[in-house]
Amino acid sequence: MSDISGKVTAIIVDKLGVDEGEVKPEASFTNDLGADSLDTVELIMEFEKEFNIAIPDDQAENI
Numbered sequence: 001m002s003d004i005s006g007k008v009t010a011i012i013v014d015k016l017g018v019d020e021g022e023v024k025p026e027a028s029f030t031n032d033l034g035a036d037s038l039d040t041v042e043l044i045m046e047f048e049k050e051f052n053i054a055i056p057d058d059q060a061e062n063i
Contacts, residue, residue, distance in 0.1 A: 011046050015039060
């Protein structure tokens with residue numbers, strides 16, 4: 001697993017409380033991992049913080 005995907009997985013596991021094995025590229029935050037809209041916003045914020053990036057709102061809607 002690449003360093004980036006490992007960090008992304010760790011953030012998802014931490015924020016959503018899911019098992020690492022459930023986190024897959026094809027998994028949906030809401031449908032597969034049980035995230036609600038607040039969880040999704042918190043994930044986006046954590047990704048932005050961890051990777052020092054800004055994700056525009058219109059693109060965040062597609063994550």
